[in-house]
Amino acid sequence: MSIDITGVTKKFGDFVALDNVNVTIPTGQLTALLGPSGGGKSTLLRIIAGLDSADEGSISIEGADATKLPPQKRNVGFVFQHYAVFKHMTVAKNVAFGLEIRKRPKAEVQRRVEELLDLVHLSQFSHRMPSQLSGGQRQRMALARALAVEPTVLLLDEPFGALDAKVRKELRDWLRRLHDEVHVTTVFVTHDQEEALEVADEIVVINEGRVEQIGSPEQLYDEPANDFVMGFLGEVTTLGGVVVRPHDVEVALQPSGNGEVAATVTRVLRVGFEVRLTVTTETGEEVIVTMTRSHLRQLGADEGTKVWLSISKGAITVARSGGVPATV
Amino acid sequence: MVEVSTPTRWALRLLAVGYVFFLVAWPTGLLAFRTFEEGTANLLDTLREPDVQAALQLTGKVALLAVLINLLFGVTISILLVRYEFPGKRLLSALIDLPLSVSPVVVGLALVLVYNSRDGWFGPTLEENSVQVIFSTPGLVMATTFVALPLVIREIVPVLTEIGDDQEQAARSLGASAPQTFWRITLPSIKWAVVYGVVLATARSVGEFGAVKVVSNNISGKTQTATLMVEEKYQNFAQDQAYAIAFLLVLVSIACLVTVALLRPKTEE
Numbered sequence: 001m002s003i004d005i006t007g008v009t010k011k012f013g014d015f016v017a018l019d020n021v022n023v024t025i026p027t028g029q030l031t032a033l034l035g036p037s038g039g040g041k042s043t044l045l046r047i048i049a050g051l052d053s054a055d056e057g058s059i060s061i062e063g064a065d066a067t068k069l070p071p072q073k074r075n076v077g078f079v080f081q082h083y084a085v086f087k088h089m090t091v092a093k094n095v096a097f098g099l100e101i102r103k104r105p106k107a108e109v110q111r112r113v114e115e116l117l118d119l120v121h122l123s124q125f126s127h128r129m130p131s132q133l134s135g136g137q138r139q140r141m142a143l144a145r146a147l148a149v150e151p152t153v154l155l156l157d158e159p160f161g162a163l164d165a166k167v168r169k170e171l172r173d174w175l176r177r178l179h180d181e182v183h184v185t186t187v188f189v190t191h192d193q194e195e196a197l198e199v200a201d202e203i204v205v206i207n208e209g210r211v212e213q214i215g216s217p218e219q220l221y222d223e224p225a226n227d228f229v230m231g232f233l234g235e236v237t238t239l240g241g242v243v244v245r246p247h248d249v250e251v252a253l254q255p256s257g258n259g260e261v262a263a264t265v266t267r268v269l270r271v272g273f274e275v276r277l278t279v280t281t282e283t284g285e286e287v288i289v290t291m292t293r294s295h296l297r298q299l300g301a302d303e304g305t306k307v308w309l310s311i312s313k314g315a316i317t318v319a320r321s322g323g324v325p326a327t328v
Numbered sequence: 329m330v331e332v333s334t335p336t337r338w339a340l341r342l343l344a345v346g347y348v349f350f351l352v353a354w355p356t357g358l359l360a361f362r363t364f365e366e367g368t369a370n371l372l373d374t375l376r377e378p379d380v381q382a383a384l385q386l387t388g389k390v391a392l393l394a395v396l397i398n399l400l401f402g403v404t405i406s407i408l409l410v411r412y413e414f415p416g417k418r419l420l421s422a423l424i425d426l427p428l429s430v431s432p433v434v435v436g437l438a439l440v441l442v443y444n445s446r447d448g449w450f451g452p453t454l455e456e457n458s459v460q461v462i463f464s465t466p467g468l469v470m471a472t473t474f475v476a477l478p479l480v481i482r483e484i485v486p487v488l489t490e491i492g493d494d495q496e497q498a499a500r501s502l503g504a505s506a507p508q509t510f511w512r513i514t515l516p517s518i519k520w521a522v523v524y525g526v527v528l529a530t531a532r533s534v535g536e537f538g539a540v541k542v543v544s545n546n547i548s549g550k551t552q553t554a555t556l557m558v559e560e561k562y563q564n565f566a567q568d569q570a571y572a573i574a575f576l577l578v579l580v581s582i583a584c585l586v587t588v589a590l591l592r593p594k595t596e597e
Binding site: 077080085102149 | 517
């Protein structure tokens, strides 16, 4: 196993950023640390890189204990959210930095820089200064710079967080393809569940300094460990104290006697092809239901209509305050 | 920009130009005029005097040492202030500004109190080891260093704060040691602040008068700097020579400004 994180705790004053975190990150895969802002995922990444130190616990990289190693001895590549480009160096010099520090022969440095710039599609910009590049180009350069030293692990801290939506999406696809080419063990931090689900082989969900769940995107989506994971990976609503996705709530005008809940439609909101209904049950619980416009037209419900709600068969549900997932 | 009527615009220009002219350009110009009133003979004769040469050399030596010391400590203290947290940091920061707010005469007196060879704290001990501070070059260097102390630091600190430590962290993660990170990343990033700091410190050190006056016993050829000599010549009615030396001091300042102006646009693109 590539990175073993054992019992890591980190406090900033009396704020607990990480609370006894145990994670094993597999070799050669693309792992996402997913969670809300301030949840501790960036801190964990910085501790793996040696940019921050853990108060307790240990980190081992490729079987070797790295807990006390300074960052320059860990052989990790780190990509920062705001690129951290060396502003006074050309693109080529930026990429060559790690190799020059390692005193590699000039010819080798030059060859490797060319290869990497080719890999990140920046060959024609090698003599530009970073200030002449766009945000996406800078981040690709930062990635090439991190890859130049052939790191054991590549760590990316919200790598696309500072980019606009379109470039973000492009780079996300590109990172996935790049990883398929270079196969270096990669860990990236994100608060965007779509990004994690789309790019990662494995996702570690971190919240309030604790690991909520570890698994593949499918596992996380299909078998969420608790209502936090379920809520973080997609929209949820509650029906009868059970957390469920809004598109998994069935609406009928007549009861069929299978324990449906009587309710009244209180609000209808059209968002593109989708309709969001707010339905209030007799106990006062507000349930969100989403369906297509044509489905609503077939149903013929509108504000004030009395309806019966049930959870559709095979839907993923979780008890409201933690617990095991149940399938209806 | 807000539109301003033509008369107002002209009035503002006249005010700004007049202000600078009467306060700076005219007096300095007059100094140059008086120096060269009878050709270059006055300046050349003055420069030929051994005492004048000694004073200029002393000023050069003192300024060079003071600037070097301030450069070394300035960069170190700036990094300490911006990159590290430690108790007493605010106090240190406030102390660094002290030389700007306190009169140089006070600086001189304070140094005399501590280092004089009769009843100073360190003076007698140093004297026994045949090191004389007051009335000697070390005292002059210390006084000059003191008054120019904040100039380098106050140029570097805001720049260091602004660039943040992202680039330094990136360098560390790429395998650079702390000294490598400093030479390859930090120093090139603050290069311009350092140059400005050094230029300001040089100008200040060359022109220092008050603090130097107190710690020097003003012996021509030994502890008399150029500024002290200007005063002496002036008081001894050797005005032409006083103007000539003063003109040279102005020349140093202008040279500093021109150096910066020439260096800057080329590399900052």
